[in-house]
Amino acid sequence: MNGALDIGYGQLALSLIFILLAGAASLRLRLGIERDLLWGTVRTVSQLALMAVVLTWVFEVDAWYVVLPIYVLMILFAARIIRGRVRATNIRFSSATCWSVTSSWISSSRRARGICPSIFFPSAAW
Secondary structure, eight states, X not given: OOSOOOOOHHHHHHHHHHHHHHHHHHHHHTOOOHHHHHHHHHHHHHHHXXXXXXXXXXXXXXXXXXXXXXXXXXXXXXXHHHHHHOOOSSSOIIIIIHHHHHHHHHHHHHHHHTOSOTXXXXXXXX
């Protein structure tokens, strides 16, 4: 095993049981969220499928000049999404948000490879 979990179609279908239960509860309690639940499910599945295709291609590419712009775009989009969820208006998009996402990515990628100093990030657990 390479650290990734293989999820089959049966397991994916099994996970939809919880969505069906939520839909049934919405119908039973007359909450009126069935359409939002269905639309959210379709969006989630399609976005995850698209990300799987893109990330599979990114991990197969062995050229830093192709992968680096993709990482930068991913960081910018993540920062934009995070900034959209923050209610404070005095935070600039390019400052704290981008730095937070970038430093988190650098930290996690270094820990995963075990090259951070063990004083700050013990890599024995990884």
